[in-house]
Every structure is written in C-alpha cells, then in structure tokens.
Amino acid sequence: KALLYNMTPEQQVYADKWNKDHPEDDLVSTEDKLDAKTVEMAKGYDVVSVLQVFDIDEEEVYRKLSSYGIKQIALRSVGYNIVNFDFVHKYHMIVTNTPAYSPRAVAENTLTSAMYLLRKWGPILDNEREHLNFVRSEDLMSDEIYNQTVGIIGVGRIGSCVAEMFHALGAKVLGYDLVENPANEAFLEYTDFDTVVKNADILTLHTPLEPSMENMISAKQFKEMKNTAYLINAARGPLVNTQDLIDALKNKEIAGASLDVMTGEEAIVMKKFKDISELPVEYQELAKMPNVVFTPHSAYYTKTSVKNMIEHSMTDVKRVLNGQKPIYLVEE
Ligand code: NAD
Numbered sequence: 435k436a437l438l439y440n441m442t443p444e445q446q447v448y449a450d451k452w453n454k455d456h457p458e459d460d461l462v463s464t465e466d467k468l469d470a471k472t473v474e475m476a477k478g479y480d481v482v483s484v485l486q487v488f489d490i491d492e493e494e495v496y497r498k499l500s501s502y503g504i505k506q507i508a509l510r511s512v513g514y515n516i517v518n519f520d521f522v523h524k525y526h527m528i529v530t531n532t533p534a535y536s537p538r539a540v541a542e543n544t545l546t547s548a549m550y551l552l553r554k555w556g557p558i559l560d561n562e563r564e565h566l567n568f569v570r571s572e573d574l575m576s577d578e579i580y581n582q583t584v585g586i587i588g589v590g591r592i593g594s595c596v597a598e599m600f601h602a603l604g605a606k607v608l609g610y611d612l613v614e615n616p617a618n619e620a621f622l623e624y625t626d627f628d629t630v631v632k633n634a635d636i637l638t639l640h641t642p643l644e645p646s647m648e649n650m651i652s653a654k655q656f657k658e659m660k661n662t663a664y665l666i667n668a669a670r671g672p673l674v675n676t677q678d679l680i681d682a683l684k685n686k687e688i689a690g691a692s693l694d695v696m697t698g699e700e701a702i703v704m705k706k707f708k709d710i711s712e713l714p715v716e717y718q719e720l721a722k723m724p725n726v727v728f729t730p731h732s733a734y735y736t737k738t739s740v741k742n743m744i745e746h747s748m749t750d751v752k753r754v755l756n757g758q759k760p761i762y763l764v765e766e
Contacts, residue, residue, distance in 0.1 A: 482508070703731050
C-alpha cells in the first residue's frame with residue numbers, strides 16, 4: 435500500500451493502470467507535497483513516493499515516517515537533492531529514484547533542437563509570423579546534418595543515445611566524459627573537452643550539475659566555438675553562463691542556441707505571461723532573438739517518461755517490500 439504525493443492528472447493515468455494490472459497493490463494518490471504538515475497522511479501505508487521540487491528537510495517527516503514503519507522513499511524523479519540524507523540514515527530508511535525513465539525522450543528532443551536550429555526554423559517562422567515574409571533569402575540557407583560535427587559533453591544514458599542518433603544520420607560525433615565507455619565508440623570518438631568545444635557545429639550538454647561545473651560554458655568557450663556553431667542545453671541551467679551566452683549571441687560568436695533549462699527557470703516554468711516585459715530580463719533578451727529557442731524544461735516530457743516514472747518507482751517499491759535489492763538505490 436503506497437501513498438503517492440504530488441500526483442498530477444497525467445501520472446494518475448499510469449497509477450490507475452498499475453492498480454488494475456497489480457490487484458494485490460493499492461496505490462493511493464494525493465496532490466499534496468510531502469512535508470511536516472502532510473506526513474501524517476502516510477500512516478497505515480508501507481511506503482511513500484514523491485515527485486516534488488520542494489526540499490523535504492524537516493526531521494519530523496523522517497521521524498514520523500519511520501514511526502509508521504515506512505522504510506523507503508520512492509522518488510519518481512532522477513534528482514534526489516530534495517532529500518535530507520542525514521535524516522534518511524538516522525532513521526534507517528532508503529531512497530530510490532528513476533534515473534532511466536527515458537533517456538531517449540531527452541535525446542530525441544536534442545535531435546529536434548539541432549534540426550530546428552540547423553534548418554533555421556527560428557528565423558523562418560519569425561519571418562512568416564511576425565512579418566508575413568515568405569522570401570527564401572540567402573541567410574536562410576542551411577546545412578545538412580550528415581556533414582556536421584556534433585559535440586557531446588557528458589556521454590551517459592542520455593548522451594550515448596544522442597551519439598547513436600546523430601551517428602545514424604551520418605554526422606561525425608565527438609564526445610567528452612570523465613569516464614569513457616568503449617561501447618560508445620561505435621557511435622563517437624572520445625576526445626578532450628576543448629577539442630569538442632572547438633570542433634562542434636552542434637555542441638550539446640548532457641552532464642549532471644556539480645558546483646565545480648557551474649559556468650562550464652562561458653565567455654572563453656564561446657570565443658573558442660565556431661561562429662557557425664549552435665549550443666544545446668537540456669541538462670542543467672547553471673552549466674551555461676547566461677550573460678556570456680547573450681553576449682556571444684549578440685557578438686555573433688555562435689550562431690544560435692536551444693535552451694530547455696536555464697539559470698532562473700523557476701521564474702517562468704509552468705507559468706503564463708501576458709507580455710514579454712513580464713519575463714526576467716535575460717529571457718526578454720533571448721526571446722527577441724530568432725536564432726534562440728527555449729522550452730519549459732520539457733525535454734523529458736513524453737508519455738513514456740511519465741509512465742516509467744510510475745512503473746520504475748513502483749517496481750523498486752515491490753522489490754524492497756519482497757526483500758530484494760532495489761534496481762535504483764540512491765547511495766549518498
Ligand atoms: P548519466 O548519469 O547517465 O550521465 C551523465 C554523464 O556525465 C556520465 O557519463 C558522467 O560520467 C558524465 N559527467 C559527469 N561529470 C562530468 C564532467 N565534469 N565532464 C564530463 N562528463 C561528466 O545521466 P543522464 O541520465 O544521461 O542525464 C544527464 C543529465 O541530463 C542529468 O544530470 C540532468 O541534469 C539532465 N536531464 C534533463 C532532463 C530535461 O528534461 N531537460 C531530463 C533528465 C535529465
């Protein structure tokens with residue numbers, strides 16, 4: 435019997451399906467987040483599951499969960515920074531997450547971004563919608579992906595899918611990672627960070643964010659990149675220095691960018707605005723550039739991902755309750 439906090443209508447579909455397919459289980463949902471005010475709802479359940487951006491940092495939450503006999507917090511997300519692991523250890527609990535809910539979702543979004551930028555759909559759509567201009571001017575002439583070099587920083591679950599896809603389209607793929615996986619050499623050539631940055635026609639980021647990696651792409655890298663290169667960031671906002679990116683775009687040091695994530699994205703994601711002047715100032719600048727596209731942290735947002743968030747987290751719940759090792763144990 436599991437209590438799923440932070441339930442959304444699109445996830446509820448898959449929670450209902452789980453209940454139907456597993457009559458021995460009982461997934462109960464609430465839209466509430468897990469905190470000291472709502473923890474008492476978990477009394478009588480075997481496990482809790484959450485998918486929230488708010489930190490669970492009150493000791494009372496862990497103390498009460500433990501007193502109810504709950505030993506596992508099943509996150510329906512990749513990120514686990516919302517959990518306080520001092521309290522998890524103190525109350526002898528474990529945390530599981532869903533790191534592989536769909537690497538292909540983000541990889542396909544990256545492919546979409548690359549083709550959108552490369553085929554200049556930003557300026558084409560801008561001409562059409564803003565100016566009713568259907569002229570095929572020379573600046574709209576584009577390149578073809580099979581003779582481009584794609585540079586991938588971080589060749590993990592998502593990065594290796596990205597490599598496979600661009601390799602299949604005939605592009606040359608360069609990759610940089612702290613750990614080189616020989617299996618990926620079928621699709622890419624591993625090299626150092628600077629070589630990837632300098633040679634990429636499309637530079638795409640797929641690393642996690644550690645404090646030391648903030649501003650990984652900033653003024654120095656923009657100056658080293660090809661003037662014709664595009665940057666794609668669907669990893670984490672602070673990997674890119676936003677002001678340096680704006681300067682690089684204004685100075686034509688790079689040709690364009692696709693940003694699914696950006697520092698300060700909390701100010702816009704899941705919100706609606708009436709006028710561009712309501713946006714944070716850096717978004718206002720970028721929104722005026724036809725060679726820039728941003729999406730609301732939606733690279734992962736596919737039916738498969740949402741389904742797998744439920745299925746992977748609940749599979750690990752069952753494994754733990756049956757005395758097996760979970761597939762996705764978070765070890766901190
Ligand atoms: P992963 O752990 O499988 O792969 C990350 C890779 O980055 C690993 O191979 C790791 O060795 C490498 N790496 C770590 N530090 C590095 C460094 N300093 N330099 C080079 N490489 C480094 O993770 P993943 O599932 O591929 O996800 C990658 C990132 O994508 C996540 O951390 C998350 O930030 C982001 N993400 C975004 C969305 C979205 O919707 N936009 C969805 C899921 C994940």
